[in-house]
Amino acid sequence: MEADNRGSPTFLRLKGQPLLYAVTACCSVSFLLFGYDLGFMGGLTTNVEFLETFDNPNSQLLGFLVSSYEVGAMFGALAQFAVGDYFGGRKPNNVIGISTLIIGAVIQTSSFSQGQFIAGRLIAGFGLGIVTTVIPIWLAECTVPKSRGRMMAMQLSTMILGLIIANWLDYGMAEHHSGSIQWRLPCAFQIVFALLVLIFIPWLPESPRYLASVGKHEAAEHSLAALRGGFPDDPEISFEFKEIQYAIAVESEDVGGWSDVFHDNGISGFTRVAIAFSANFFQQMSGVNVMSSLGPYVFQNSIGMSAHNAMLVSGGLQVWYFLSSLFPWYAVDRFGRRKLFMAGSIGMFSCMTLSAIFVGIDKKGTGYAAAAVLYLFHTFFTLGWQSNMWIYPSELLPLKLRLRGGALSVVSQWMFTFVVVEITPVMIDNIGYKSYIVFAIFNLCTLPLVYFCYPETTRQPLEVIDLLFGDKEDGTRPTIFEVVRNSKNKEFVKRIDEQLKENARLRDENENILDESKAEIQHVEKDPTEQA
Structure with a gap:
């Protein structure tokens, strides 16, 4: 903890909005790792040196070499559910996750057998599962309501930057180098970003809501004052802290314990966790990670491009993906979570349907038309289900259940990322264009669920969202349909x-x-x- 020359609390000599940007930047580098780790394996699925090192695996085994990372991440999120609350805050958990990821990256880089490589993928994935559970919560608990979505949108744009770096590094190494360095350097390069996070995170503030929840009130007030750019006794900051304390007091009376993630005791714990879980599920079943993790494979084997062109078009897709992700910076806090969820789903359904038609016709021109539609798909995804989804569980869940409930929602993310990445090569080999119909149907199914069951959370204090789920004046608890109606x-x-x-x-x-x-x-x- 530092202070400026007027005694106002600072971190890294920053306070207020600059400090919020510093926290966002640290979170963003963590999510850049998320994107990089998803992306660099896509190029390796068509890399001759990589495939020969691991005995030219068939499509099923190749799918597992990629998706074993998601298995590890799922168990990392489960570990956060089980023991995350015992490691002293959002920052220490993130440090543990990043350190574990580095160990896994070293094992992957030095691999000479399928078993060793898979072990490295599992360990690195375990670390990323921890990181992707904690980072959105830390950011949501530090930011102000009016810019919470925008900060997450910035973070997710950086995730896509990781995909771009991974794709073009894969391409450059394949084009200009020979030998196993073609794939070993991309495996090792993620360590650079991990070290950046480890260097900066100790100097940033802990979540004031977490500190208040464990009784560290003085530290919580200092952290909140630094994040808001004032003094702990400033009226606005003091009152925000009192609101946090009040919400914690309400939860301590109404929420029985961590097991409420499986029950609707207290403030509708199970209902809120189920919604967060479903948001992660439908994001993955939209089909976005088909292209993020297996872009070159899809362009080569489904659309019929050469290996060289598949790498180029996949790299270009990630650049387009990044540019599309800039739109939510403006939209996410202006139009509301619900409208953007539904608009994105309609667009993604249309794009997947057109892709099925173009690939099914099976002519050269329609193949490139399918590629163009998949580019457009990513625009709708970033607008509806990227930044929106990652901030939504942290906004929706009560403080006492936020880490455990968020962990379960991230389990959904990684479980179904694994499913999608594992089955996509097999689907493409066996049912061809119908693969896109499967994803189109899932995108269509999100519309009624969002309309009836997803409350609006945009620009609302986290404590207000808690009270939306509280008992009504007659002592009964509102149904989710009533909560949704009231939130609008x-x-x-x-x-x-x-x-x-x-x-x-x-x-x-x-x-x-x-x-x-x-x-x-x-x-x-x-x-x-x-x-x-």
Whole structure:
């Protein structure tokens, strides 16, 4: 903890919005690793040196060499569910994840057998599963409501930058180098980004909401003051902290424990975890990671391009993907999560349907038309299901269940990333153009689910979202359909916000009265001794 020349708390001599950008930058490099690790294996699936090193695996084994990473990530997220709350905060968990990823990267780089390479993929994936669980929560708990989505959109653009670096590094190494360095250098290069995170994360603030939840109130106030660019006793900062304390007090009364991720005791814990789980599920079943992890394979084996052209078109796709990801910077906090989810799903359904038609016709011209449609698919994905999905579980889940519930939602992410990456080569080999129909159907299915079951969370304090799930005036708990309806009602949300402020004020006043009463009692009890 530092302070500027006026005594205001700082980290790295930064406070307020610059400090929020620093936290976002650290989170972004972590997610760059996410994109890089998904992307660099795509180029290796058609690399002759890599395939010969591992005895030219068939499509099923090749799929597992890629998707074993997702298996490791799924278990990393499960580890966060089981023990993540015992490692002292968002930052320490991220350090553990990044360190584990580095170990896995070293094992992959030095591999000479399928077993060793798979072990390295599993270990590195385990580390990334931890990182992708913790990072969105840390960012959501540090940012302000009006820019929360934009900060996540910036982070996800950096993830795509990782895909670009991976694809073009694969291409450059295949074109200009010979021997196993063609694939070993891409395996090792991820360590550079991991070390950057390890260097900077100790100097950044811990989540003030996490600190408050474990009773470290002074540290929480300092962290919040630094993130908001003021002093702990500034009225706005002090009041935000009181709101956080009030929400924690409500949860301590209504939420029984971590097992509420499986029950609707308390503030609809299971319902909220199920929605977060489904968001991750449908994001993966949209088909986006078919192209992220297996782009060159798809362009070569499904669309019929040469290996060289497949690498070029796949690299170009990632550049287009990055440019498309800039649109959500503007849109994500302006149009709302629900509208963007549904608009993205409609666009992705249309693109997958057209891809099935073009690939099914099976002519050279229609193959390139299918490639163009897959480019457009990524525009709709970034607008609807990229930044939106990664911030949504952290906004939706209550503080006490945020890490465990977020871990389960990330389990869904990695479980179905594994499924998609594992089955895609087999699907392409066996059912061809119908593969795209499968993904089109999943995109269509998201529309009624989002419309009826996904509450709006845009630009709302996390504590207000908690109260949307709270008991009604008659003591009954609202159904998810009522919560969704209320979340769209601006007047209702405004009343909830006012209720939060009033309850936080009353709680603070009552605590002050109680503290004064305790002081008077202690004084009365002490007087006889003094007189003696």
